[in-house]
Amino acid sequence: MKYSKLMNTTKTSQRKPLPYAGQRRNHAGGFGWSVDRWNLLDRFLILGSENGTFYVGAQELTADHAKNVIEVIKEDGERVVERIVDASQSGLAPKNDPAIFALALAASLGDDKTRSAALKALPLVCRTGTHLFAFAKVCNGLRGWGRGMRKAVANWYLAQPTDRLEYGLVKYQAREGWSHRDLLRLSHPQTNDAEQNALFKWVVDGEVTGDLQMIRAMLALREIKDVSQAADLIKKNRLPREAIPTEMLTESAIWEALLADMPLTAVIRNLGNMTKIGLLKHGWLSGNSDSVQKIIELLRDSGRLERARIHPIGVLAALNTYALGHGVRGNGSWKPVQAILDVLDEAFYASFKNAPAIGKRLVLGLDVSGSMVGTQVAGVAGLDCRKAAGAMALIHEATEGEVTHLAFDTSVYPLKISRKERLDKVVNLLARTGGGGTDCAAPIRYAIDKKIRADAFILYTDSETWYGSQHPTEAITEYRSKMGIDAKLIVVAMASTRNTIADPRDAGTLNIVGFDSSVPQVIADFLS
Numbered sequence: 001m002k003y004s005k006l007m008n009t010t011k012t013s014q015r016k017p018l019p020y021a022g023q024r025r026n027h028a029g030g031f032g033w034s035v036d037r038w039n040l041l042d043r044f045l046i047l048g049s050e051n052g053t054f055y056v057g058a059q060e061l062t063a064d065h066a067k068n069v070i071e072v073i074k075e076d077g078e079r080v081v082e083r084i085v086d087a088s089q090s091g092l093a094p095k096n097d098p099a100i101f102a103l104a105l106a107a108s109l110g111d112d113k114t115r116s117a118a119l120k121a122l123p124l125v126c127r128t129g130t131h132l133f134a135f136a137k138v139c140n141g142l143r144g145w146g147r148g149m150r151k152a153v154a155n156w157y158l159a160q161p162t163d164r165l166e167y168g169l170v171k172y173q174a175r176e177g178w179s180h181r182d183l184l185r186l187s188h189p190q191t192n193d194a195e196q197n198a199l200f201k202w203v204v205d206g207e208v209t210g211d212l213q214m215i216r217a218m219l220a221l222r223e224i225k226d227v228s229q230a231a232d233l234i235k236k237n238r239l240p241r242e243a244i245p246t247e248m249l250t251e252s253a254i255w256e257a258l259l260a261d262m263p264l265t266a267v268i269r270n271l272g273n274m275t276k277i278g279l280l281k282h283g284w285l286s287g288n289s290d291s292v293q294k295i296i297e298l299l300r301d302s303g304r305l306e307r308a309r310i311h312p313i314g315v316l317a318a319l320n321t322y323a324l325g326h327g328v329r330g331n332g333s334w335k336p337v338q339a340i341l342d343v344l345d346e347a348f349y350a351s352f353k354n355a356p357a358i359g360k361r362l363v364l365g366l367d368v369s370g371s372m373v374g375t376q377v378a379g380v381a382g383l384d385c386r387k388a389a390g391a392m393a394l395i396h397e398a399t400e401g402e403v404t405h406l407a408f409d410t411s412v413y414p415l416k417i418s419r420k421e422r423l424d425k426v427v428n429l430l431a432r433t434g435g436g437g438t439d440c441a442a443p444i445r446y447a448i449d450k451k452i453r454a455d456a457f458i459l460y461t462d463s464e465t466w467y468g469s470q471h472p473t474e475a476i477t478e479y480r481s482k483m484g485i486d487a488k489l490i491v492v493a494m495a496s497t498r499n500t501i502a503d504p505r506d507a508g509t510l511n512i513v514g515f516d517s518s519v520p521q522v523i524a525d526f527l528s
């Protein structure tokens, strides 16, 4: 029959859409499907859009997401607020900024119920002054300062215990063109609590009355020239780094004092700094310094990592930067301490909740095409999608018995990955692999050719596939019939676009957004 040649239904060039399948053109000129609006909302909340992707600029991508957020707000605004709170509170996302932006849109553009739900959620999503300033900035342009908004911001201040409030006022004084002074003058919180009133008075008038121990210490520090005296004052009053005069920040005694009460996120962010100034060091005879030991203890405390909402990607980014030996913004260099590298490696694995081994045969398809290098993960500097995919390969390797790792662009590169190797080494190996065009069907075709028995294919990709003579969904269909295994296809989105290669009509496929600590569990649940 000539027709089967004229319209082949098992092999369609990726430059053409599958017949009658509802595909649309992706950014690379190939064809795939769009995820639905709610999945797109999740992609935004978790992956963000601040750096764009290899194909789409940050502005264009953000505009597309904002449009989608507004559409879902119109569909069901309260559900959007719930989703935002969940993403922000549970530590699903490496960064909180997309959640704040979406909350501001809900508080400004939703119906009455949505707006009040969004304002009620304010302290749950905006947990620091910096978060609140970012929220105020977006709202200011969209809705102005009505009664509901003023009341919500006033409550944000009033609901905090005074010691936490004082710490927050010292730590986050002004950002994004907004300060606590601006917000207090607009929101006018009313209280009979003398301590709270003294704090507000200091912020608004600069006048110190009452106890205000931390603020008095911060002001006193500006007059002190002696380093050990300054260090004592910092320790005694648990001052944060933001309260320290800049010229003091080159002293290792000052950092040692800061480290005593440093929040975990700040510890992770300042590992390079603390090594550079000589606080974190390893001596041939003296071994690890006390501060190195302290950091090891901190990072081994997995409960603490979870409470601080340290995202695995945050740990990975820290490891990546620390191993590099210089900051991404180019301020100085350091010689990494081996024990710190090791404990970061440990912390990365620990940041994934212990998922039970799935007991299934997995083929991992790790997209290492050029676009994966050009797309950063959730706007984390220095961390591209290719490296993150490598890290996930190690997570699967660590929890599962039978994993085949296939890196691919338009070719396939089988990888031997061993759990014994340290994360940054594997990630760097992957960073040297591939770099070409994209054929997401390639790992599946490879498994057909080599007769690899797999219960599931897990593809880490931006779904911008365009090369090759067969669509991924046709390849999985062929795999199932040739191998006689009803293999599942799981697609993990690494970029916050609308694209997916997972056929929405196929119940054996799953779309996952990003790679937070729950991904192994979600995959286990789906496969069992």
Ligand code: CA
Pocket: 369, 370, 371, 372, 437, 438, 464, 465
């Ligand atoms: Ca690509």
